[in-house]
Amino acid sequence: MSILVDKNTKLVVQGITGREGAFHATRNKAYGTNVVAGVTPGKAGQDVEGIPVFNTVRDAVEETGANTAMVFVPPRFATDALYEAIESGVDLIICITEGIPAHDMMQVYTHLRRGNQTLIGPNCPGIISPGRASVGIMPTQVFNPGRVGLVSRSGTLTYQISKELAALGIGQSSVVGIGGDPVVGSSFIDIVTRFDADPETDLIVMVGEIGGNEEEKAAEFIAANVSTPVVSYIAGFQAPPGKQMGHAGAIITGSSGTAQGKKEALEAKGVRVGTNPTEVAELAQQALAAQ
Amino acid sequence: MALPSDGAICFVNTSQGRRLDLFEYQGKQLFARHGIPVPRGEVADTPEAARAAAERIGGKVVVKAQVQIGGRGKAGGIQLADTPEEAEAHARKILGMDIRGHIVHTVWIEAASEIAKEYYASVTFDRGEKKPLVMLSAAGGMDIEEVARTRPEALATVHIDPLTGFQAHHARWLVYHAAIDQGAQQGVVKILQQLYQAFTELDTMLVEINPLIWTASGDVVALDAKVTIDNNALYRHPELLEMQQSVTEDPQERLAQEKGVTYVKLDGDVGILGNGAGLVMSTLDVVALAGGRPANFLDAGGGSKADEVVAALEVLLSDPKVKVLLVNIFGGITRCDEVATGLLTALDKLGATLPIVVRLDGTNEDEGRRIIAEQAPANVVVEATMLSAAKRAVELAQGVEA
Numbered sequence: 001m002s003i004l005v006d007k008n009t010k011l012v013v014q015g016i017t018g019r020e021g022a023f024h025a026t027r028n029k030a031y032g033t034n035v036v037a038g039v040t041p042g043k044a045g046q047d048v049e050g051i052p053v054f055n056t057v058r059d060a061v062e063e064t065g066a067n068t069a070m071v072f073v074p075p076r077f078a079t080d081a082l083y084e085a086i087e088s089g090v091d092l093i094i095c096i097t098e099g100i101p102a103h104d105m106m107q108v109y110t111h112l113r114r115g116n117q118t119l120i121g122p123n124c125p126g127i128i129s130p131g132r133a134s135v136g137i138m139p140t141q142v143f144n145p146g147r148v149g150l151v152s153r154s155g156t157l158t159y160q161i162s163k164e165l166a167a168l169g170i171g172q173s174s175v176v177g178i179g180g181d182p183v184v185g186s187s188f189i190d191i192v193t194r195f196d197a198d199p200e201t202d203l204i205v206m207v208g209e210i211g212g213n214e215e216e217k218a219a220e221f222i223a224a225n226v227s228t229p230v231v232s233y234i235a236g237f238q239a240p241p242g243k244q245m246g247h248a249g250a251i252i253t254g255s256s257g258t259a260q261g262k263k264e265a266l267e268a269k270g271v272r273v274g275t276n277p278t279e280v281a282e283l284a285q286q287a288l289a290a291q
Numbered sequence: 292m293a294l295p296s297d298g299a300i301c302f303v304n305t306s307q308g309r310r311l312d313l314f315e316y317q318g319k320q321l322f323a324r325h326g327i328p329v330p331r332g333e334v335a336d337t338p339e340a341a342r343a344a345a346e347r348i349g350g351k352v353v354v355k356a357q358v359q360i361g362g363r364g365k366a367g368g369i370q371l372a373d374t375p376e377e378a379e380a381h382a383r384k385i386l387g388m389d390i391r392g393h394i395v396h397t398v399w400i401e402a403a404s405e406i407a408k409e410y411y412a413s414v415t416f417d418r419g420e421k422k423p424l425v426m427l428s429a430a431g432g433m434d435i436e437e438v439a440r441t442r443p444e445a446l447a448t449v450h451i452d453p454l455t456g457f458q459a460h461h462a463r464w465l466v467y468h469a470a471i472d473q474g475a476q477q478g479v480v481k482i483l484q485q486l487y488q489a490f491t492e493l494d495t496m497l498v499e500i501n502p503l504i505w506t507a508s509g510d511v512v513a514l515d516a517k518v519t520i521d522n523n524a525l526y527r528h529p530e531l532l533e534m535q536q537s538v539t540e541d542p543q544e545r546l547a548q549e550k551g552v553t554y555v556k557l558d559g560d561v562g563i564l565g566n567g568a569g570l571v572m573s574t575l576d577v578v579a580l581a582g583g584r585p586a587n588f589l590d591a592g593g594g595s596k597a598d599e600v601v602a603a604l605e606v607l608l609s610d611p612k613v614k615v616l617l618v619n620i621f622g623g624i625t626r627c628d629e630v631a632t633g634l635l636t637a638l639d640k641l642g643a644t645l646p647i648v649v650r651l652d653g654t655n656e657d658e659g660r661r662i663i664a665e666q667a668p669a670n671v672v673v674e675a676t677m678l679s680a681a682k683r684a685v686e687l688a689q690g691v692e693a
Contacts (some may be wrong), residue, residue, distance in 0.1 A: 019622060023671050075527060096624075098592075101524035102416060103494050106453040125623050126311060137624040139653040154569020156621040158468050159653055160677060163592055163621075180568060182496075183421050212418050238557075238575035259576075280571050 001200040002093060002129030002174040003149065003191070004120070005033070005068065009133045012037040012060045012090070013051070014081045015072035018279075024049050024072070024137050029138050033133040036064035044165045057088040068092045070126065070135055075099035076206065082108050083145050086117060093185070096122035105183035112185060119185025125155030138175070144172020148284060149195035149228075153180050153189060153214075154208035157235060157277070161207060164281035166195050170288065173201040180209070188218040203287050205280065206271075208262055210236030215262040221267035224270035232266050232273045233280040234259045239277050296390040310496050311520045314357040316399040317517030317534045318498075323491040326514045327482055327500075332401030341382030344400040345375040348393045351403035354381040364433060366390045371403060381412060389572040404512060408472060409502035411446075412483060413517075414498070416491040419478030423451045423484065423490060427465040429472070431502040445469070457487035478511030479503070480546045481672025493531065494524030527575055543587075543610050550590060550602035559584025561688050562613035564603050566591050574619045587614045591625075600633025601640065606641055617684040620659075627651045633664055646687045647671045650680035 006152040011028065015021040016038025026049045029035040034260050035051050037060035057069060059163040069085040071078060071093065078097040085093045086108075112119050120127060126136010131145040132236070139211050142163040148170055152158040155177050162175060176191050188206055195201045204226075208215040215234065222230050236259040263273045272282030272287075313321075319329045333344035334357075345352045356368030363369060368390050372378035378400060388395045411431035417424040428446045430438045439446050447468035449461050456671040471479050482503065490498045497519040504514050520612035523530050535548075547554035553568075557575075561583045565571035568590050575585040586612065591603045607613060620630050630651065637643070647670055651659045663673055 024624070075523065083489065099523045101494055102496065102521045102528075103453070103491060103524065105415070106421055106423070110452060110454050139621075139656075152569070154567055154573075155623050156565070156570035156653075157573055158568030158569075159621045160570055163652060182416065182418050207569070209572055217419075231442060233567050233573075234573040235576060239572060239578045239588070245605055248387070276580060276678065277573060278676075 001193040001198050003198050003201075004129070004131055004174060004176065005127045005131050005133040005135050006129050007034070009065045009068050010036045010064065010133065010177070011033050011068045011070060011135055012039060012057060012066035013070050013072060013075075014039045014057060014085065016040055016051065016053060017043055017046070018072060018074075020137075021072035025049075025070075027050060027135070027140070028134050031134040033135060035195070036066050036198070038059075038248060057084045057090075061088045061090060066090060068094065068135065071095040073097060076100075079104040079108060081120070083111070086112060086115070088160040092118060093117065093119045094124070094126050094255065095119065095179075095185070096124060096126060096136060097121070098123040098183070102182055105181065109183050109185065118185055121175065121179040121184060122180075123181040124154050124179030124184070125158060127174060127176050128172075128176040130172055136177070138177070142166055143175060144171030147200060147202040147288070148172045148205055149198065150175040150205045150207070151191040151195070153209050154175055154207060154235065156207075157207055157233075160277045160283070161205065161280055162231065164277050165284060167203075168281050168285050171279065173198060182212070188214050189221045191252040192218060192222060192226055192230070196226045201228060203231070203284060203291060205284055206230055206232045207280075208232065208234045210234070210239050210259050210262070211257050212255060216265040219265045219271060222271060229291075230271050231283040231287055232271050232282060233277060234262045234266075234273060303611060311522055311535050313518045313520065313534055314359065315516050316357055316397070318518035319399075319513070321489060321493060321518060322513055322516050323362040325492070327483050327485045327489070328399040328510060329516070330404055330512060332399055334397055335382060335400055336386070336397045338379045338383040338386065341398055341400055341458070342375045342379035342421040345372060345378035348400060348402050348560070352378050352400050352622060353397045353403050354378055354385060355401070356385045356388060356390060356395040357399055358390050358395055360391050360393045363390050369393065389627070392650070404501060404504055404514060405507040406504045406506050408470065408475065408505040410469075410475075410479065410505065410543070411501045412486060412503045413497065413499035413501070414487050417450065420450055422453060423457075423487070425449050425451060425457065425461065425465060425487065427469040427471070427479070427483065429470050432675040435501055451487070456491070460486070472505060474509060478589070482511055482513070489684070493518070494517055494521045494528060496521050524535075529688060543606055545608055547589075547606045550606060552599070552603050552606055553592065554606055555588040556610065557585050557587050558612070559586045560612050561608040561684050562586045562589075562610065562616045563593060563598075563619070564589050564616065565619040566621065566630075567623075570619065570621055574617065574677065574681065577681040578617065578685060581682045581685040583688055585609060591630075594616040597629050597633035597636055600630055604634070604637035604643070608641055612650060613645070615645060615684050615688040616643075617680060618649045620653070621653050622653030622655060622659075623689065625653070626655040627653060628648065628655040628662060630661040631662035633682050634653040634671075635662065636670070638668060644670055648674055648680050648684040648687065650674050650677055
């Protein structure tokens with residue numbers, strides 16, 4: 001098995017006729033993903049490498065039975081695209097777009113949480129279930145089928161760690177880039193929960209970075225609820241403490257948000273944290289060998 | 292209370308949505324446009340201009356250092372002046388002052404207020420809840436963080452549903468629970484509503500008034516203004532874009548902003564260019580683990596094209612401390628061949644002769660490596676892994692030093 005995307009995925013790509021949309025939709029299809037439709041307003045009837053284009057997401061879903069939407073729409077139109085995807089009724093929405101205003105995403109998130117659809121991203125590289133489906137922009141050659149579930153806030157760091165895992169002969173059940181923005185649709189806890197329920201995931205690798213307190217919250221959650229072993233990596237030890245203008249952040253902050261603080265929170269809950277991507281892969285190898 | 296954590300790290304700028312802190316006087320200008328009462332004032336960048344401003348304002352004035360950092364009052368950056376001469380003398384001392392690494396280039400001269408009570412009011416983006424959080428306290432002033440820690444009941448807080456917005460009942464709840472003085476309640480309610488409106492209409496991540504004062508004559512006035520803007524929303528706020536231009540001080544950071552590159556200057560000698568905030572941060576960590584000192588954080592961004600690589604290198608090479616460059620790319624949406632082409636174009640254009648260590652992986656990696664191997668000058672070396680590239684760059688930097 002795998003999580004979120006697999007052979008049952010029927011993908012509609014919003015913004016398919018743009019440069020990036022066309023390039024990556026075609027690559028996803030070449031990987032074996034069932035890309036059933038694309039959407040660009042005003043371009044219905046065209047096709048991108050054989051993928052039919054529709055004017056609206058609803059048309060695409062009605063015609064093709066798409067159950068997953070990928071958003072490749074520029075930031076100032078992406079909020080509209082997200083609401084359109086939500087209203088089309090697809091189960092899963094993956095938003096690659098970077099640069100959506102935080103206030104817009106607060107509203108989308110609040111709306112989304114009233115239903116039970118899943119949003120991954122925005123500002124994320126997508127999801128790959130190696131050998132089954134790839135939805136997004138990940139360079140597929142570094143991923144191999146296997147039993148590690150990888151979840152990360154950073155796209156390029158995900159590739160780096162997957163390459164290190166590949167060098168040790170370790171593959172993944174699924175790899176999920178949750179995105180680096182302050183408001184993302186799914187958290188570490190959401191994805192770790194899915195991996196824990198997946199019988200083909202034996203180990204979870206969680207890749208975090210400075211800022212926010214999602215890693216700290218995940219550490220608590222893992223200790224209390226997750227039986228699958230977890231190893232982690234945190235980027236940003238060399239990030240200098242920055243300027244802080246207001247008091248509001250400090251007043252309500254429960255965590256320092258630093259890499260060191262996150263590492264300590266995870267280690268306190270028994271999650272081993274590697275100091276560099278190579279070492280994380282070695283920790284994963286040890287954890288798998290111990291099973 | 293929920294536990295958001297925000298703003299403590301300047302890399303938040305790069306990895307979690309870029310944001311920008313405005314100067315107090317800019318924040319006050321914005322507040323005034325949203326109907327929030329602020330004292331009359333003017334900006335000055337010389338002692339003489341400060342004196343002229345004080346003359347125009349009349350009466351007692353306050354001279355306030357304009358820096359993007361807290362604690363300026365404790366550092367002596369805020370002074371009361373009885374006369375224009377005194378205002379000039381204070382401005383002479385404050386201009387050029389270094390407040391926790393921030394040099395004061397401008398002062399704000401404003402009419403002094405007769406303070407009866409100091410309150411605290413803010414609207415911030417609560418990352419944990421993914422909602423706006425409004426906070427109000429009757430115990431404002433310099434020690435608000437201490438108050439929040441030791442007497443949390445003195446700080447009233449309420450989360451707002453971003454789809455339905457701030458309602459009058461939220462304001463009433465806050466005012467009663469913060470125990471705001473009765474005579475000031477109406478004024479505070481009005482300001483809270485205006486403050487929330489400013490928070491959403493300006494696409495800010497934080498609007499904060501500390502202190503919000505109740506004057507002897509019974510008015511409620513914002514004596515300070517802290518405003519942090521979400522850079523992702525600048526496209527719909529041209530007036531804020533102009534303010535942003537005047538805020539960035541460091542020459543490399545200013546150049547980076549003009550070129551649209553995400554850059555933070557550090558104090559080492561290994562210049563770093565990577566793609567994706569996570570990988571770049573990891574690269575800094577790995578360079579440090581190898582015994583080196585990173586000169587900067589530079590994220591060329593997703594989908595870096597040749598032109599962007601040229602812009603990024605221009606920024607990096609404008610820092611005289613950089614001895615070695617480490618280019619660490621793992622292409623997803625970024626294509627390695629375009630990075631390689633950009634690198635060659637930049638070297639050609641800028642004539643850089645310093646050692647450059649390159650590591651390319653990911654989308655179109657073979658093509659990218661081929662371009663480097665066939666066309667790059669001798670000062671460009673290719674390493675196969677991130678660790679070996681970091682090690683090589685550190686060795687080269689130390690070699691250059693010796």
